[in-house]
Amino acid sequence: MEKHLLSKSTFLRGLQCKKSLYMYKNFIQMRDQPSAEQQAIFSRGNNVGVLAQKLFPGGVDATPAKRSDNLLAVQKTKDLIDSGAEVIYEAAFQYDQVLAILDILVKKEGKWYAYEVKSSVKISNTYLLDASLQYWVITNSGIALEDISLVTLNSKYVRKGELNIQDLFAKTSVLKDVLKNQVFISEKAPELKTVALSAAMPDMAIGEQCFSPYGCDFMGTCWKNVPKGSVFEISGLPKAEQFALYSSGIRLIDEIPAKNALDKNVNIHLKSLKADEVYLEKERxxxxxxxxxxxxxxxxxxxxxxxxxxxxxxxxxxxxxxxxxxxxxxxxxxxxxxxxxxxxxxxxxxxxxxxxxxxxxxxxxxxxxxxxxxxxxxxxxxxxxxxxxxxxxxxxxxxxxxxxxxxxxxxxxxxxxxxxxxxxxxxxxxxxxxxxxxxxxxxxxxxxxxxxxxxxxxxxxxxxxxxxxxxxxxxxxxxxxxxxxxxxxxxxx
Ligand code: SF4
The missing domain is CATH 3.30.420.10 (Ribonuclease H-like superfamily/Ribonuclease H)
Structure with a gap:
């Protein structure tokens, strides 16, 4: 089996921006240093996934001794399935050079059920796409899934004494959405693999995709020519309005005309900035x-x-x-x-x-x-x-x-x-x-x-x-x- 070209995270990165995927594959050293806040979040550690394994006790972990050896993880998962294991944690699958590592795979009455754990209380569109990719890889690897669910924290759970694991987590079947997304995934996977292998950088202008669903970690490179005092420095102004100004040729705050359709607060900011003086409602x-x-x-x-x-x-x-x-x-x-x-x-x-x-x-x-x-x-x-x-x-x-x-x-x-x-x-x-x-x-x-x-x-x-x-x-x-x-x-x- 060849080494994977896409994983779940690089697939989602490519959906956000092809250039980001290309840079990640070819110029990873150009990624921005994480901020103090991001570093603190990364170092937080997350035991939610391990705790959720208790929903299905007695499982076997498919993680190999060397965590980064994904091909070994795929082989280990296959061996566990073949040997009759019914609960597998960190089950790894690969199809068409796309790798998916599922949190929990469970066999009940001869049928397979997939569970992906999120340490959130809500299901986002990104989570649905994540589950859709998992389903696509797993089912195409030869495991028919009866259902696929997202396991999230139950926002209504109130701790009384020892943790009640069954009540702490909410299991939500997302099969319907996942099935709807299968054509999209099967079209996107080869497209993004081509980007990962491409010799040329995709031509992608900065845009709202730089912030959504996640702040891109290549902004230091792509945004380096955005001038100081640009319209992007107007905090509180929706990104869509900032880009509308920018693409209309108004790049600097100084270039915004006195009469404009921006909101009251932005105009107070502009007026105060241009006059370099405090705006004051003294009576109030x-x-x-x-x-x-x-x-x-x-x-x-x-x-x-x-x-x-x-x-x-x-x-x-x-x-x-x-x-x-x-x-x-x-x-x-x-x-x-x-x-x-x-x-x-x-x-x-x-x-x-x-x-x-x-x-x-x-x-x-x-x-x-x-x-x-x-x-x-x-x-x-x-x-x-x-x-x-x-x-x-x-x-x-x-x-x-x-x-x-x-x-x-x-x-x-x-x-x-x-x-x-x-x-x-x-x-x-x-x-x-x-x-x-x-x-x-x-x-x-x-x-x-x-x-x-x-x-x-x-x-x-x-x-x-x-x-x-x-x-x-x-x-x-x-x-x-x-x-x-x-x-x-x-x-x-
Ligand atoms: S900063 Fe924006 S344009 Fe550049 S790679 Fe990231 S998302 Fe793409």
Whole structure:
């Protein structure tokens, strides 16, 4: 058997963009370095697939000793089938130089059933195409499949005691969609094999395919001639509108005419950028500032979302709060103080988080947050988990005031905010020199993954280092709000 030309991932890569497939096959060294965020996600590890094997216990793993030896995996799978194995994990098949490795293959009453595991709670079109390719390869290899299913996490599952594997996962037959896709797969497979073998790079202009379904890892190459200050830097403007401008010849933000069909926020951004001045609705800003009362608190939460619930009463991907930072002024013009909380790892953090929070917020008149949605959701979740604290939590909820509103509603807009109201863009625009770029943990998602990894960290020094990084990151989130408010107050005078 010849070595495979396409795998499931290169097939899907080719569907997204033929040039991406060609580059992957011929110039893999030109791939972009993953960002800190992507690196954190890659290093996350995923035990969902292994856990799902428990749905069909007693199986045999077809993975060869040398994982990359796919031909051996195909042979091992064949041998297992021939020897009468009824449950095979990581079953490998190859047809027409296309390789497919299926998570679980099961034989019931003489018929074969395929299961592909996804650590998601939803079925996407990409997953359906993935299953369709698996079906095409497996059935053409001579195994008639009675059914093919996607195994996803059940979003309604609530952990009670030990994990209930049968309830944790949802098995959904996707046979109907898979059968509909078979002609498409049989046409695309040879087409993409030709691309993989081609001597010439496919002529592909940059387009919306660079972002969907996944951000392409060759953007550093294909996008290198896109000029600085291009229309693609207008964040918040849909990709379709950015490309419509670009292909109409308007490549730079500066070239966009004053009268255009773009939305209000984009036009505020353009006006502010071209004039190089702040856009301000002073009356509305003064009104916002007038809502501040002392003691004034600035608060930020961090949460993590385990795919598989690890605590009693929680669901897959539930936000579990584990950390907060609070800066506060007892009185206007008073000293700025700071308190924080970071849960001990390895334990359910929710009760300790809530009890400390209630203690630290005693006396607060107004609590400023940045993007109140997260804090509101966490607090409402804690009301359900700890109904005995319902009244106290409601009191906190009634005191929340969202600082992001000022930037989101364009009450105040700085030309360097890049048409964004994310604190990561607002902070460097308003408070130059204060930013997240020098922190080891520089975003909420990296913090989330860092805490998740901390759960199993055995090295005490490594654990301490991560905890310090988490504290530093969360502290900056609330200090940033303090500084932003100082700037806003200057504009109210
Ligand atoms: S950056 Fe865009 S055009 Fe270039 S390979 Fe990727 S998807 Fe294709």
């Amino acid at each position: 800003l003064t009104d916002f500032i007038s809502k501040l009362r002392y003691p004034l608190y600035f608060m930020d939460f961090e949460t993590f979302m385990p795919a598989v619930p690890i605590y009693e009463g929680t669901k897959p991907y539930q936000h579990i709060p584990f950390q907060y930072s609070i800066h506060y002024y007892e009185k206007e013009g008073g000293e700025l103080r700071h308190v924080d909380f970071l849960a001990e790892h390895g334990k359910d953090p929710r009760r300790a988080f809530l009890k400390n929070l209630l203690e630290h917020l005693k006396g607060a008149e107004v609590i400023l947050v940045y993007d109140a949605l997260m804090e509101r959701n966490v607090l409402n979740g804690l009301k359900k988990d700890f109904p005995e604290f319902l009244g106290n939590i409601d009191l906190i909820l009634s005191k929340l005031l969202d600082l992001m509103q000022v930037f989101q509603e364009r009450i105040f807009y700085h030309p360097l905010m890049k048409n964004s109201h994310s604190i990561k863009n607002v902070l460097p625009a308003l408070v130059p020199g204060l930013g997240y770029e020098n922190l080891s943990i520089s975003s909420g998602s990296i913090a989330m993954i860092a805490f998740e990894k901390l759960q199993n960290e055995q090295d005490m020094f490594k654990a301490l280092e991560i905890r310090e990084q988490l504290i530093e990151y969360c502290k900056l989130d609330t200090f940033a709000m303090v500084k932003l408010l100082e700037v806003l107050k200057v504009y109210c005078v």
